[in-house]
Amino acid sequence: MNHWLFKSEPDVYGIDHLAAEPGQQGRWDGIRNYQARNHLKDTVEVGDQVLFYHSSCPQPGVAGVMEVTKAAYPDPAQFDPGSDYYDPKATQEKPRWYAVDVKLVRRFPKVIASTLMKQQPLLSGMQMFKQGRLSVVPLTETEWQTVLSMAD
DNA sequence: GCCAACGTTGGC
DNA sequence: GCCAACGTTGGC
Numbered sequence: 001m002n003h004w005l006f007k008s009e010p011d012v013y014g015i016d017h018l019a020a021e022p023g024q025q026g027r028w029d030g031i032r033n034y035q036a037r038n039h040l041k042d043t044v045e046v047g048d049q050v051l052f053y054h055s056s057c058p059q060p061g062v063a064g065v066m067e068v069t070k071a072a073y074p075d076p077a078q079f080d081p082g083s084d085y086y087d088p089k090a091t092q093e094k095p096r097w098y099a100v101d102v103k104l105v106r107r108f109p110k111v112i113a114s115t116l117m118k119q120q121p122l123l124s125g126m127q128m129f130k131q132g133r134l135s136v137v138p139l140t141e142t143e144w145q146t147v148l149s150m151a152d
Numbered sequence: 153g154c155c156a157a158c159g160t161t162g163g164c
Numbered sequence: 165g166c167c168a169a170c171g172t173t174g175g176c
Contacts, residue, residue: 007162033161033171056162114163133161133170 002043003144005051005062005128006102007135015052015063018104029075029099030085036136041072041098043138050102051139051147053128054111061113062147070101108151122146 006028008014018026031037048068054060074095077085090096117123123146128137139147 009162035171060163131170132163132168135161 002045002048003050003139003141004039004044004048005053005137005139006066007053007055007137009056010054010063011057014054014057015104015107018052018066018102019107024104025069026102027099028102029077031075031099031135032085032087032097033133033135035134037096037098039136039138040100044068044072044100044136046071049105049144051144059111059113061111061115061117062108062151063111064107065105065148066102067105068100069103072098072100075099112147112150116150117147120146120150 010016013026018024028040031040046068050066050068051062052064052066054063074092075085075097076099077083078087078090078095078097079092080086081088085097087096117126118129123129123143126137126139126143127134131137
């Protein structure tokens with residue numbers, strides 16, 4: 001099993017949106033970056049545990065935990081001309097973008113601020129800090145445990 | 153295949 | 165709104 005950090009803007013789709021879905025399950029879609037896509041398609045598995053990161057907002061940080069409930073499948077939005085995520089170069093035969101399904105596991109009482117995470121030596125090597133724009137980032141076991149310990 | 157221009161992300 | 169980082173596009 002692997003651990004991940006998925007980023008989303010809470011205005012667009014935050015942890016409250018996931019919590020409000022039927023069964024607290026939803027689709028993680030709209031990923032339009034090849035490196036993030038490759039992680040989703042090739043490595044993310046059912047049962048993987050994921051940190052829900054809020055970005056581009058007043059309080060950037062980790063808002064909770066989710067779990068992958070369905071492995072990668074073509075993101076339907078790429079075929080929908082009315083969608084913001086429409087990709088005219090994608091076809092049903094050769095999809096370009098993928099989504100996974102997730103369910104909410106836990107919402108932290110307080111968002112773990114990215115500024116606090118940066119101060120934590122055990123998190124200094126996080127790929128997320130090195131590669132700020134990547135929206136699907138793998139975590140080491142140590143990083144996963146460390147972030148969880150900051151939630152209490 | 154190179155590289156300049158341009159677009160996007162994300163913290164502040 | 166600004167800016168740094170960096171991914172994408174398109175001309176050559």
